[in-house]
Amino acid sequence: MKRVVSVSLGSSSRDHRAEVDLLGERFEIARIGVDGSIDRAIAKIKELDGTVDAIGLGGIDVYLYAGSDRYALRDGLRLLAAATATPVVDGSGLKNTLEREAIAFLQDELKIDLRGKRVLMVSALDRFGMAQALVQAGADVIFGDFIFALDLDRPVRGLDEFESMARKYLPDACKLPFQFFYPTGKKQDRAPQAKYPEYYDDAEIIAGDYHFMRQFMPERLDGKTVITNTLTERDIEFLRARGIARLVTTTPDFGGRSFGTNVVEAALVALLGKAWADVTEDDYRDLLARLALRPRVIALRQAQGDGVTV
Amino acid sequence: MTKFCFVIHPLSFEDVVRYEPGAKGKGRPIVAKILEWMPPYAAAHLTGIRTPDGRETEGWFVAAPLLPQQMLELPREQVYERIVGAIRVGAELGAQVAGLGAFTGVVGDGGVTVAQRAPIPVTTGNSLTIAAGVRSLFRGADEMGIDAASSTAVVVGATGSIGAACVELIAPRVAHMILVARNETRLRKFHESVRERLPCASSHTTAIGEAVQRADLVLTATSSTQDVIEPGDLRTGAVVCELSLPHDVSRRVATERPDVLVVEGGNMRVPGDWRAERVREPGTDFDLNLPAGTALACMSETMVLALENRCESYTLGRGIDLDRVREIDALAERDGFALADMRAFDTAITREHLARTRAAAEQRRAVSA
Numbered sequence: 241m242k243r244v245v246s247v248s249l250g251s252s253s254r255d256h257r258a259e260v261d262l263l264g265e266r267f268e269i270a271r272i273g274v275d276g277s278i279d280r281a282i283a284k285i286k287e288l289d290g291t292v293d294a295i296g297l298g299g300i301d302v303y304l305y306a307g308s309d310r311y312a313l314r315d316g317l318r319l320l321a322a323a324t325a326t327p328v329v330d331g332s333g334l335k336n337t338l339e340r341e342a343i344a345f346l347q348d349e350l351k352i353d354l355r356g357k358r359v360l361m362v363s364a365l366d367r368f369g370m371a372q373a374l375v376q377a378g379a380d381v382i383f384g385d386f387i388f389a390l391d392l393d394r395p396v397r398g399l400d401e402f403e404s405m406a407r408k409y410l411p412d413a414c415k416l417p418f419q420f421f422y423p424t425g426k427k428q429d430r431a432p433q434a435k436y437p438e439y440y441d442d443a444e445i446i447a448g449d450y451h452f453m454r455q456f457m458p459e460r461l462d463g464k465t466v467i468t469n470t471l472t473e474r475d476i477e478f479l480r481a482r483g484i485a486r487l488v489t490t491t492p493d494f495g496g497r498s499f500g501t502n503v504v505e506a507a508l509v510a511l512l513g514k515a516w517a518d519v520t521e522d523d524y525r526d527l528l529a530r531l532a533l534r535p536r537v538i539a540l541r542q543a544q545g546d547g548v549t550v
Numbered sequence: 551m552t553k554f555c556f557v558i559h560p561l562s563f564e565d566v567v568r569y570e571p572g573a574k575g576k577g578r579p580i581v582a583k584i585l586e587w588m589p590p591y592a593a594a595h596l597t598g599i600r601t602p603d604g605r606e607t608e609g610w611f612v613a614a615p616l617l618p619q620q621m622l623e624l625p626r627e628q629v630y631e632r633i634v635g636a637i638r639v640g641a642e643l644g645a646q647v648a649g650l651g652a653f654t655g656v657v658g659d660g661g662v663t664v665a666q667r668a669p670i671p672v673t674t675g676n677s678l679t680i681a682a683g684v685r686s687l688f689r690g691a692d693e694m695g696i697d698a699a700s701s702t703a704v705v706v707g708a709t710g711s712i713g714a715a716c717v718e719l720i721a722p723r724v725a726h727m728i729l730v731a732r733n734e735t736r737l738r739k740f741h742e743s744v745r746e747r748l749p750c751a752s753s754h755t756t757a758i759g760e761a762v763q764r765a766d767l768v769l770t771a772t773s774s775t776q777d778v779i780e781p782g783d784l785r786t787g788a789v790v791c792e793l794s795l796p797h798d799v800s801r802r803v804a805t806e807r808p809d810v811l812v813v814e815g816g817n818m819r820v821p822g823d824w825r826a827e828r829v830r831e832p833g834t835d836f837d838l839n840l841p842a843g844t845a846l847a848c849m850s851e852t853m854v855l856a857l858e859n860r861c862e863s864y865t866l867g868r869g870i871d872l873d874r875v876r877e878i879d880a881l882a883e884r885d886g887f888a889l890a891d892m893r894a895f896d897t898a899i900t901r902e903h904l905a906r907t908r909a910a911a912e913q914r915r916a917v918s919a
């Protein structure tokens with residue numbers, strides 16, 4: 241049996257444990273929340289180092305991508321450095337493949353025409369693959385990173401503009417504590433406070449990190465589609481109550497919930513038995529194909545438009 | 551010795567850079583984000599404040615480092631927490647009375663909630679600001695040769711707590727008083743409530759430009775973050791006293807209206823040989839962007855309370871007690887505080903500047919006559 245643990249900066253109230261079979265291998269998968277404390281996360285990783293097969297980092301990214309540029313978060317690097325024997329991953333490698341494929345799945349399998357669809361990508365830096373795939377599919381994407389993380393009311397609408405904004409702000413922003421930008425710990429349990437609701441109102445599809453989108457969500461989001469991952473049953477009910485019509489989670493269901501990308505990536509790295517840095521995109525793609533992982537689609541209300549029911 | 555603290559915050563991005571040069575060239579949104587998270591801290595240690603009869607005090611500038619926009623837009627509780635936190639820092643250093651600077655005295659209910667939660671008494675400093683502002687206005691009138699008793703005065707922001715008190719203090723010394731504010735209903739009600747008491751003719755209007763055009767003396771006390779008085783609004787030879795930060799008068803007045811005297815109303819000379827030394831870099835002066843030896847009147851009120859050992863929440867909330875304005879004015883005078891040299895648009899007003907302004911006013915009057 242292989243053991244994979246996700247150490248998450250998120251709330252410990254979301255902790256979870258499951259056993260699954262992946263390509264004939266038995267996995268025990270656990271999530272341990274440290275309620276926003278980087279120090280506790282480091283201690284936990286040190287404790288797990290050498291005793292488990294892979295560690296996923298939840299609630300924080302190590303690397304952010306914009307085009308071919310990669311930016312490393314200072315806090316993320318501290319977490320990576322905490323383990324020496326066990327591979328530690330943040331999900332960014334897998335996001336680049338899995339989430340691109342999720343967009344292809346929407347178009348090819350669900351026959352959702354993304355051309356001209358208004359998409360609010362609440363944060364694209366942590367899911368650049370998805371953002372790129374949406375743009376390539378012809379969607380009208382607003383990149384919300386600078387609006388929501390930096391309070392800079394400047395909607396970015398193209399990949400080029402996004403990359404140049406990233407070059408301007410990321411080198412400094414990456415040095416700041418991660419909590420400045422992303423809700424960690426208790427903040428994940430707090431009621432949302434609407435911010436720039438016009439961007440939510442205008443979008444037909446809202447995509448990106450769940451906690452990030454949730455913290456600024458307006459009261460009503462009737463008929464909209466959400467593309468995200470890592471949702472508990474409570475989260476799904478929350479989205480239903482706000483009027484969301486359809487939910488697409490890019491990571492598959494393991495034991496009754498969709499785990500974070502970091503967990504799935506950790507499991508794949510454990511299967512491969514390689515160091516994280518040596519894993520290639522093709523490795524991921526190959527494994528994803530063999531696992532036949534598919535996004536999970538949940539119709540919460542009668543969808544308007546495409547009339548997709550699952 | 552009774553000690554004090556005074557809560558400060560940056561009024562602009564330039565203020566942040568002046569205090570922390572490392573912020574220069576960084577994206578403003580990133581700097582704002584850092585400020586949003588930054589805990590309160592002691593920024594400067596103030597020493598050498600000494601009355602002519604030898605009483606002394608010392609204190610600290612404690613920073614609640616949020617920009618004006620953030621003070622107004624962040625969740626109220628978060629802002630209160632930051633301000634009260636700053637006062638706590640001061641109290642731990644030994645302060646027994648606290649003053650609220652700039653927007654920290656404006657947020658919410660004008661210091662009332664902050665005072666309830668703070669460990670020591672709190673004052674907005676508005677009483678001495680008002681006294682100093684009115685003194686500055688009439689000093690300006692003297693310099694420009696205006697006969698105050700036959701003049702028309704305008705108070706912009708008349709329904710605000712500072713403006714309302716200024717109306718009552720100016721009215722006995724002028725012939726006509728015009729009250730200006732943005733909210734017509736509040737303005738009318740306020741005017742109705744004071745009209746009987748005012749010993750001069752009075753009127754009110756929401757049209758700032760129109761009112762200012764008729765005035766010899768203008769006092770502005772709004773909480774606007776934008777310019778409210780433009781060069782074209784002003785009467786030839788007028789005196790404008792600014793009591794608000796950020797300023798209400800467009801900087802263009804400085805270049806386009808050489809015949810008008812603009813003065814910053816709230817600056818005072820502090821008695822003794824006082825200095826503000828940066829806590830983080832001992833030996834380095836804290837740059838208040840004011841001439842040496844001077845402080846804002848609201849800071850001076852806090853210093854006076856400490857010198858007088860009056861550890862009480864002296865000025866709080868929207869309503870101003872005119873008796874307190876007169877009392878603190880008298881106490882400040884006794885303790886050796888005086889109006890600072892005249893200043894406008896961040897520079898000193900020299901004797902030559904005054905002579906030029908008077909001459910430009912004469913010339914303009916001659917042309918239009």
